Amino acid sequence: MDNTLRRIDIIKILMEYVKDELIISNIGFPSKELHHIKDRNENFYMLGSMGLCSSIGLGLALNTDKKVISIDGDGSVLMNLGTLSTIGHTKPNNFILLIVDNSAYGSTGNQKTHTNNTELDKIAKSCGLHTIKTKNEKELRDALTKALKENKTTVIVAKAKAYNEKTKNIKIPPVVIKYRFMNSVNG
Numbered sequence: 001m002d003n004t005l006r007r008i009d010i011i012k013i014l015m016e017y018v019k020d021e022l023i024i025s026n027i028g029f030p031s032k033e034l035h036h037i038k039d040r041n042e043n044f045y046m047l048g049s050m051g052l053c054s055s056i057g058l059g060l061a062l063n064t065d066k067k068v069i070s071i072d073g074d075g076s077v078l079m080n081l082g083t084l085s086t087i088g089h090t091k092p093n094n095f096i097l098l099i100v101d102n103s104a105y106g107s108t109g110n111q112k113t114h115t116n117n118t119e120l121d122k123i124a125k126s127c128g129l130h131t132i133k134t135k136n137e138k139e140l141r142d143a144l145t146k147a148l149k150e151n152k153t154t155v156i157v158a159k160a161k162a163y164n165e166k167t168k169n170i171k172i173p174p175v176v177i178k179y180r181f182m183n184s185v186n187g
């Protein structure tokens, strides 16, 4: 039986554990699916800058005491691989990089990426990062529980199957997304 999770399942599970953590979600379906599951002031929906979700999350984590979670994708991390080296070098104690690895550029039509043979968890590990690879719901729940409890940067590579939930576009004006998020960072 194929019990590989979809991105929407992974984000739903994540949101069961999230309290007041700040979330940066990648442009496209990660943001749309997060918005669909649970809209909140602490969500920063990226509307541009593909590839930079992890970098924005890192920059934020280095400038706040709050816990920051980046919901990124394999395609996005592949186009900004240097990010893992930078995260490994800086390692704030309040950052979780959740890479939903569905081996596809989901938001542009599920074209294949190269994560069938490029193992992002191994790259993250070799950058000195505490890394957990998950292949099913139980492993993901265990990883999230641990990562949210611990005070260290954790990279979770959550293997997924390519699927995009049919969600509406986010209608919140970008400036509102920005200001309500800034308020929750400072509040």
Ligand SMILES: [Mg+2]
Binding pocket: 073, 074, 075, 100, 101, 102, 103, 104, 105, 106
């Ligand atoms: Mg992907």
